[in-house]
Amino acid sequence: MAKITLDIFRFDEAVDTVPHRDKVVVDIPETTTVLDALEHAKAEVDGSISFRRSCRSAICGSCSMNVNGITGLACKTPCNTVMDETGTVKIDPMPNFQPMKDMVVHMDPFWDKYTRLKPYLQPKDADSAHATERRVSPDDMHKLVQVANCIMCATCYALCPVVSVDPAFAGPAAIAYAYRFIEDVRDGERKERIAQISEDYLWLCAHCYACSYCPKHVDPNDRIIDVKRAAISERVMMNERGPRHALTVVKTIKQTGMLAETELIQGTVGRFNIIGLLKVAPLGLRMASKGKLPPIFMKPIPKVDEVRTIIDSLEVPVA
Amino acid sequence: MSTTLLPEEQPLSSHVRTRSSQTKRYGFFPGCVAKESCKELFNSTMLLADKLGIELIELTAASCCGASVVNDVNRDVARVLNARTYAQAEALGLDDVITICSTCTGHMRAANKELLESEEHMAQANSILGKFGAKYEGHIVVRHLLWLLIDDIGLDKLKSMVVRPLNGLKVAPFYGCHIIRPEAVNGWESARNPHSLEDVIEAIGGEAVDYAGKTRCCGFHIQLEKDNVAADMVGQNMRMAQDHGAEAVLTPCPLCHLALDGYQQDAAARWGRTDLPTFHLPQLVAFALGVPAETLGLNKHLIDPRKVLVDRDLIA
Numbered sequence A: 001m002a003k004i005t006l007d008i009f010r011f012d013e014a015v016d017t018v019p020h021r022d023k024v025v026v027d028i029p030e031t032t033t034v035l036d037a038l039e040h041a042k043a044e045v046d047g048s049i050s051f052r053r054s055c056r057s058a059i060c061g062s063c064s065m066n067v068n069g070i071t072g073l074a075c076k077t078p079c080n081t082v083m084d085e086t087g088t089v090k091i092d093p094m095p096n097f098q099p100m101k102d103m104v105v106h107m108d109p110f111w112d113k114y115t116r117l118k119p120y121l122q123p124k125d126a127d128s129a130h131a132t133e134r135r136v137s138p139d140d141m142h143k144l145v146q147v148a149n150c151i152m153c154a155t156c157y158a159l160c161p162v163v164s165v166d167p168a169f170a171g172p173a174a175i176a177y178a179y180r181f182i183e184d185v186r187d188g189e190r191k192e193r194i195a196q197i198s199e200d201y202l203w204l205c206a207h208c209y210a211c212s213y214c215p216k217h218v219d220p221n222d223r224i225i226d227v228k229r230a231a232i233s234e235r236v237m238m239n240e241r242g243p244r245h246a247l248t249v250v251k252t253i254k255q256t257g258m259l260a261e262t263e264l265i266q267g268t269v270g271r272f273n274i275i276g277l278l279k280v281a282p283l284g285l286r287m288a289s290k291g292k293l294p295p296i297f298m299k300p301i302p303k304v305d306e307v308r309t310i311i312d313s314l315e316v317p318v319a
Numbered sequence B: 001m002s003t004t005l006l007p008e009e010q011p012l013s014s015h016v017r018t019r020s021s022q023t024k025r026y027g028f029f030p031g032c033v034a035k036e037s038c039k040e041l042f043n044s045t046m047l048l049a050d051k052l053g054i055e056l057i058e059l060t061a062a063s064c065c066g067a068s069v070v071n072d073v074n075r076d077v078a079r080v081l082n083a084r085t086y087a088q089a090e091a092l093g094l095d096d097v098i099t100i101c102s103t104c105t106g107h108m109r110a111a112n113k114e115l116l117e118s119e120e121h122m123a124q125a126n127s128i129l130g131k132f133g134a135k136y137e138g139h140i141v142v143r144h145l146l147w148l149l150i151d152d153i154g155l156d157k158l159k160s161m162v163v164r165p166l167n168g169l170k171v172a173p174f175y176g177c178h179i180i181r182p183e184a185v186n187g188w189e190s191a192r193n194p195h196s197l198e199d200v201i202e203a204i205g206g207e208a209v210d211y212a213g214k215t216r217c218c219g220f221h222i223q224l225e226k227d228n229v230a231a232d233m234v235g236q237n238m239r240m241a242q243d244h245g246a247e248a249v250l251t252p253c254p255l256c257h258l259a260l261d262g263y264q265q266d267a268a269a270r271w272g273r274t275d276l277p278t279f280h281l282p283q284l285v286a287f288a289l290g291v292p293a294e295t296l297g298l299n300k301h302l303i304d305p306r307k308v309l310v311d312r313d314l315i316a
């Protein structure tokens, strides 16, 4: 047994204007999960401490919170893996959400983005057209198993730096779940779904891999890349900056072997999009004044033919 | 529940070579940005290498690593482009590829991991490389200069080489996502609690500032998508750094440098003025090791870093 101090975020939106913190000392084995430690504190010390939980075994997705700066499932986090030298475990609600009461947050933005996906199968044809259930080959199913493990705990959403500054961004879980239907061979709305998630800023993902800390190994970061590839192969919203940027990168690599920054800006923003280019211009001028502008014409690298052979062999689409 | 499809937790440091061979010759992959808008990074790296007594052999025919963007178009092309680069390094008898960009590090390591772990990927790459007579044997390890400093030079040695200690300059480390995440690819240190930059800052006489932004994203890759969002990400991180006392930022990533140096001004309306100068890793280390400040390209930054050095009596 060990004395563990829980340093707990306290806030009740019904009465408080600002949060405060309470320290509660519990006498429990060090390997107790943070969730059980909280349960202990609630049962023995202060019944008003609030948090969500149900399964206590990383299945229901209720208990994500921030523990000593790390966001994840409290029921999957033993105290001894997070407590500091003084035996303190600092507990806060998930970031990127509005607190409601203690560790309970308003989940609405997360669910809204999920509901917008129409997260149910929309088959190509009527059930009556099928004599049996709709069969899916093991290979086709394997593509979906990993995302189907999502327990909607919102850990990834709480970790996403883009969500933290732009709440319009769909966020990792919704995009991963869009993939789950986009790649389902039974679904009839593939293109519409890709268009929908593109409108919800698919291309605003900053590739930061913060969401790689999904407790169920859904790896939303990788699914986002899969959805972008699907968008390009289905040619959905190809005039938007995201796909233009990606295709221009490949084009400049094919031409020069390198990523030509000047060409990239024009290719992404649009060579004839004068307003868009003017918006990039102030930073460009600031950089030019320091002699920091990339060269306008890039000299190709030696043996650039080899690079072209690679791109052609793989039949990569180019802008 | 599927058992086969779930990736296992990877042990840290899988296929990471620590304290490698005694070699002083390294293959060097500068990356596009160090050759284009951040030439001062390339130059200061070369000056630092001289001081350290190591030889960086530039892979001049190497292509872009594909950044994170090429994967959005095709899942194979970045891997094969990088296999070509590794084959070039092997042909020169080298077994290290040293990078000076977090994004290069992450993506080149990811490509290498796929090549080394999948015979299918290696065979695909070599069948294409074969068309121009190249072959990747699989002997390359990709490391960032930051790791080389710690593993091959050593912090004690580095400390002993310092002739111009930073006088307690308060420096905020800014890692850049792809040198730490995903851990299964990088794995050199914990991505949630890294300390390599802090260790280097302390070794050269600075004081490392701890703040939550140090492992967060700078937004570089979405600057052209929605520049106000990218600027906000910079502002948020720099606000945290300044609130924790930072006078300057140190980053191993030129893309982070471009974002932090370029966008603080645009972020000021929402996050308040921060104006923290952003040093490239080799600039600040080379400075502490006595490389003349005028040669480090400090005048190329939008937020002039010479001011904090003057304030600390480090330069006149």
Ligand code: SF4
Pocket: A149, A150, A151, A152, A153, A154, A155, A156, A157, A172, A173, A176, A213, A214, A215, A216, A217, A218, A219, A220
């Ligand atoms: S993707 Fe992972 S982290 Fe995100 S909600 Fe689903 S289970 Fe949670």
Ligand code: SF4
Pocket: A156, A159, A160, A161, A162, A163, A171, A172, A204, A205, A206, A207, A208, A209, A210, A211, A212, A220, A221, A224
């Ligand atoms: S990889 Fe994209 S979705 Fe995931 S946390 Fe980063 S920005 Fe958000």
Ligand code: SF4
Pocket: A259, B030, B031, B032, B033, B034, B063, B064, B065, B066, B067, B068, B101, B103, B104
């Ligand atoms: S990460 Fe960027 S700078 Fe580095 S090689 Fe790739 S594209 Fe070039």
Ligand code: SF4
Pocket: A206, A207, A208, B102, B103, B175, B176, B177, B178, B179, B216, B217, B218, B219, B220, B221, B253, B255, B256, B259
């Ligand atoms: S911090 Fe910025 S430049 Fe660096 S890896 Fe992340 S997005 Fe890329």
Ligand code: FES
Pocket: A035, A052, A053, A054, A055, A056, A057, A058, A059, A060, A061, A062, A063, A064, A073, A074, A075, A076
């Ligand atoms: S209590 Fe269900 S996931 Fe933690």
